[in-house]
Amino acid sequence: MTRLSVRRPFPGPSRLGGVATLVAMLAVVGRARGEPPAAASDPLPPPPAGPAPTAPTPATPDTEQPPLGVLPTTAEDKLMDPRMARSWGALPARTFVSTTVDLGFVYFRPRVALGYGKPFTSWFGVEANPIATSGELAAYAGLRLELPYFDFRLGPRFFYALSHTYLNREPSYTRLELETSNGPQATAVTYEAEVDLSIPVGPGSIIGRGSLSYVTGVPNGQDVFEETLHVIVQPPWVWRGRLGYAFRFGTYGQHSIGLIAEVLDVPMRDDSLTLRAGPLIRFVLSRRVELRGSFVVPIVSPDTIGLVGGDFAELGVRYRWASE
Numbered sequence: 001m002t003r004l005s006v007r008r009p010f011p012g013p014s015r016l017g018g019v020a021t022l023v024a025m026l027a028v029v030g031r032a033r034g035e036p037p038a039a040a041s042d043p044l045p046p047p048p049a050g051p052a053p054t055a056p057t058p059a060t061p062d063t064e065q066p067p068l069g070v071l072p073t074t075a076e077d078k079l080m081d082p083r084m085a086r087s088w089g090a091l092p093a094r095t096f097v098s099t100t101v102d103l104g105f106v107y108f109r110p111r112v113a114l115g116y117g118k119p120f121t122s123w124f125g126v127e128a129n130p131i132a133t134s135g136e137l138a139a140y141a142g143l144r145l146e147l148p149y150f151d152f153r154l155g156p157r158f159f160y161a162l163s164h165t166y167l168n169r170e171p172s173y174t175r176l177e178l179e180t181s182n183g184p185q186a187t188a189v190t191y192e193a194e195v196d197l198s199i200p201v202g203p204g205s206i207i208g209r210g211s212l213s214y215v216t217g218v219p220n221g222q223d224v225f226e227e228t229l230h231v232i233v234q235p236p237w238v239w240r241g242r243l244g245y246a247f248r249f250g251t252y253g254q255h256s257i258g259l260i261a262e263v264l265d266v267p268m269r270d271d272s273l274t275l276r277a278g279p280l281i282r283f284v285l286s287r288r289v290e291l292r293g294s295f296v297v298p299i300v301s302p303d304t305i306g307l308v309g310g311d312f313a314e315l316g317v318r319y320r321w322a323s324e
Contacts, residue, residue: 088118088119088120088121088320088322089118091118091324093117093123094117095115095116096115096116096117096119096123096324097112097113097114097322097323098113098115098119098321098322098323099111099320100120100129100318100319100320101318101319101320102316102318103316103317103319104314104316105316106134107131107132107134107316108131108133109129109131109132111128111129112128112129113127113128113144114126115127115144117146120146120320121146121148122147123145124143124144125143126141126142127141127153128141128142129141134162136160136161136162136227137160137162138157138159138160138227139157140155140156140157140158141155142155142156149197149198149200150196150197151195152195152196153193153194154192154193154194155191156189156191157189157190157191157228158187158188158189159187159188159190159228160185160186161185161186161187161225161227162185163179164185164224164225164227165181165185166181166183166184166218166219167181167222167223167225168181168221168223169221171271172302172304173223173303173304174303174304174305175304175305175306178225178232186224186225187217188217188224188235189215190213190226190228190229191213191214191216192212192213192214193211194209194210194211195209195210195211196209197209203248204245204246204247204248204258205246205248206243206245207243207244207245207246207260208241208242208244209240209262210239210240210241210242211239212237212238212239213226213238213239213240214236215233215235216235218233218235223235223269229264230309230310230311231264231266231274231309232266232305233266233269234266234269234272235268236268237266237268238264238265238266239264240262240263240264240265242260242261242263243262244258244259244260244261245258246258255282255283256280256281256282257279257280257281257282258281259277259278259279259280260280261275261276261277262275262276262277264276269302271302272302274298274300274301274309275298275300275301276297276299276310276311277296277297278294278295278296278297278311279295280293280294280296281293287320288320288321289317289318289319290317290318291316291317291318292318293315294314294315295310296310296311296312297310298310
């Protein structure tokens with residue numbers, strides 16, 4: 001049997017032209033409707049750009065902050081500031097008014113100063129302070145120059161003794177003679193110059209004081225118990241020298257405890273050399289509040305007046321403030 005093969009004809013030019021015409025017509029219709037030509041894969045549009053992230057503001061060191069006011073102003077400015085990071089010297093030199101109030105057993109010494117510089121750090125000006133203790137009422141006014149490690153003052157001090165009178169001149173005195181002498185209450189004006197030093201050495205500081213006093217207003221032939229120096233004076237001169245060492249401790253070395261010895265002499269009295277010694281303490285709770293104490297007792301003296309002849313000038317609290 002003979003097998004017949006059928007050959008399919010190849011599309012001719014007329015059929016191919018019809019297909020091309022149909023594709024062209026569809027493209028024209030799509031453009032008329034506003035449809036973009038299809039793409040194989042359209043990428044997703046990028047998300048809208050948001051605001052750039054803000055970098056955190058670096059914290060300002062406490063040492064750059066201005067001094068505190070009379071009372072705390074924010075939660076960080078507590079009355080008791082154990083960080084001890086802020087300083088009275090943070091602001092530039094300026095004209096200022098400052099106060100220092102000492103309150104203790106048994107004394108009250110407010111002090112007001114008007115000066116130029118950095119209060120309690122490096123400044124020059126004038127100061128005045130009334131003094132009230134169990135033994136005297138007094139008032140002082142004078143010039144003050146304070147620098148790091150150096151403090152100088154010069155001025156007169158008037159005092160009125162509450163329990164002591166002038167003393168008839170004797171080679172030496174007892175406590176009974178001092179407390180029971182008759183006569184008017186003693187008064188005097190003492191002109192004094194005083195220098196304090198504090199030089200850092202090792203774990204603490206060498207501390208020193210030198211003063212020269214000129215006592216006036218005492219009747220001829222009589223002596224007087226100088227209520228601030230705690231020594232019986234035959235006018236007019238008294239000099240004092242003090243030397244000691246204070247160890248520093250605490251996170252910032254703000255506290256100190258030390259031992260001092262001092263010598264006083266009244267040139268017009270024979271054999272009048274007085275030697276005293278004892279500890280000093282200072283606890284700094286903030287740059288405004290301190291606890292202070294001194295217990296300097298007489299060891300050698302021409303008089304036997306007991307602890308009255310010691311220097312217990314501080315046993316209490318100190319508060320400081322300065323204008324900005």
